[in-house]
Amino acid sequence: MKTLKQTLLAFTLAAVGAGAALAQDAGGYPNQPIRMVVPFAPGGGADLTARMVAEPLAKELGQSIIIENKPGGGATVGARIVADAKPDGYTVLYTTPGPQLTNPYLMKSLPYDPNKDLKPVSRIAIVPSVLVVNKTVGVKSVKELIEKAKKEPHSIRFASAGIGASSHLSGELFKVMTGAQIDHVPYRGTGPAMQDLVGGRVEMAIDSLTVYMPFIESGDLIPLGVATIKPLDALPGVPPIADDLPGFDSSPVNYLSVPGGTPDAIVQKLNTALNKVLSQPELKERMLKAGLLPEGNTAAEMQALVVSEQAKWKKVIEVSGAKID
Structure with missing residues (x-):
């Protein structure tokens, strides 16, 4: 049977060992x-x-x-x-x-x-994304886009940089949350998707703001909403998609x-x-x-x-x- 002295010694050594381990965990980190x-x-x-x-x-x-x-x-x-x-x-x-x-x-x-x-x-x-539409679509808000997509099933196609890309999944999230029948058009990269969106061969996309900013500034694409919960300083006056679709966040x-x-x-x-x-x-x-x-x-x-x-x-x-x- 251990004496009180032996028990205290064992406890002390265990405490010292634990402290040394903690110090080893982070105290000298990083040293390479x-x-x-x-x-x-x-x-x-x-x-x-x-x-x-x-x-x-x-x-x-x-x-x-x-x-x-x-x-x-x-x-x-x-x-x-x-x-x-x-x-x-x-x-x-x-x-x-x-x-x-x-x-x-x-x-x-x-x-x-x-x-x-x-x-x-x-x-x-966070890499902020934006929902943009071609200027010929004729809508001025996310609400109007949803109404159009529901009234005219399959009339809205969204472009993506490919299966599994953030632009693809953001579009699918939009479909799930709205219940609208919009169609996915996958491309091999952002460049071809952007080219067809600007050219009017597809109607919308949700992708990085940096990708589409030049076309927003030129007026070729209309930004309807940002995919962040809060507005972006870079796009004053453009509300979050979540304002019309509560909880939407896909950046x-x-x-x-x-x-x-x-x-x-x-x-x-x-x-x-x-x-x-x-x-x-x-x-x-x-x-x-x-x-x-x-x-x-x-x-x-x-x-x-x-x-x-x-x-x-x-x-x-x-x-x-x-x-x-």
Whole structure:
């Protein structure tokens, strides 16, 4: 039977060990370069934003951040690399909705568990989208568009950059929430979709504001609503789609994730550093000029957002029948 002295000694050693483990979890972190995996090719929007954020984040953490582009498989190649990495905070994923929010429902299987193998750290930015119609459609509001689509089934076609693209899923969300019979026309990329929309061969699209802004300014396309909950300074006078369709929110989010087993203390350290740099005026200005809304949150808030977004897109994808081989 242990004496009181032995029991107290054991308790003290356990407490010291736990404290040492916690210190090891985050106290010395980071003490080596961090690898930031971007699951897309160099030069794209996510890659450019990741590089924009990585520079000030590296300064804040006191360690270099090395960008590694790992495109392929609808972003699953890069996501798997991070999911399989050692959960020590030295491999992170700069991600968009695909790997964790939409691919689980678009693809038959994934090479990782989107909920167990990836752990959200923080939101980084919202990529604001806008609902635009060709000027010949003859509607001036989301309400009028919905009325026209219901009165004249299949008269409205929406363009997308391809099956599973945010422009596709946003259009499908609009269909589900309105109950209108509008038709999807997928293209191989944003360029061809934009060309046919401006040319009047399709009637509407919901896609990135930066893509369509030049045509809004020229008067070729009419912006009916933004896909964010709040109005955008870049489009004064254009209300959120949610004003006529309560709850509509489909602007893609960019965020940071780490391997699933990463200690909470390291996640918190990354979250704190990331939110600090997102508040820097210089970075905010650069991101706004690039058409992004810099907006961080807590790790718990990001996890809650992942859960709610998964539920939303699961329903939309199931109703639409969309699949990626």
